[in-house]
Amino acid sequence: MVLPLTRAQPTCYTSVSVLLLDRQQPDRKPHGREAAPFVTEQTTRFVLPSHIEAVADAAAAAADFARNCGVAEDEAFGIDMAVREAITNAIVHGNKEDDAKQVKVAFTCIPDGVEIEITDQGEGFDPEHVPVPTAAENLLKTSGRGNFLMRSFMDEVHWESGPEGGTTVRMIKKF
Numbered sequence: 041m042v043l044p045l046t047r048a049q050p051t052c053y054t055s056v057s058v059l060l061l062d063r064q065q066p067d068r069k070p071h072g073r074e075a076a077p078f079v080t081e082q083t084t085r086f087v088l089p090s091h092i093e094a095v096a097d098a099a100a101a102a103a104d105f106a107r108n109c110g111v112a113e114d115e116a117f118g119i120d121m122a123v124r125e126a127i128t129n130a131i132v133h134g135n136k137e138d139d140a141k142q143v144k145v146a147f148t149c150i151p152d153g154v155e156i157e158i159t160d161q162g163e164g165f166d167p168e169h170v171p172v173p174t175a176a177e178n179l180l181k182t183s184g185r186g187n188f189l190m191r192s193f194m195d196e197v198h199w200e201s202g203p204e205g206g207t208t209v210r211m212i213k214k215f
Contacts, residue, residue: 106213
């Protein structure tokens with residue numbers, strides 16, 4: 041699968057698809073379109089430049105990928121929003137919009153949903169040190185809601201800092 045991303049910035053990508061016929065797979069009926077019954081795993085990977093202009097195209101690609109995996113339209117919207125927030129965080133807070141750094145993105149269609157991983161090349165961070173956006177003192181702030189939104193739209197959200205820096209956020213949306 042080739043995903044069109046921002047035309048202004050060069051983007052590297054690869055696509056890996058594993059197609060397996062599995063007639064023993066239970067009859068699953070997701071809320072949206074049904075994914076092809078023979079697709080048991082599909083992964084699309086690409087690398088984004090640390091430019092905010094890359095966010096919209098990557099988020100749209102995530103929503104399209106999710107729909108192709110069988111995610112409902114309203115859930116695809118939530119995935120789009122979560123990916124926008126995660127990639128924005130990676131570019132702005134992780135990589136500090138440094139042209140020399142990149143953001144790696146992977147979408148995987150798993151048997152019971154969609155898994156998304158976004159990795160920056162920043163210094164890493166602890167999500168427990170992010171102020172709670174619903175606290176009274178933070179309600180009128182113009183930023184600081186990205187992690188809250190990711191947790192709201194996705195079923196699972198986990199952050200992991202690498203030993204040599206960088207942060208990977210892994211998000212799962214289940215059918």
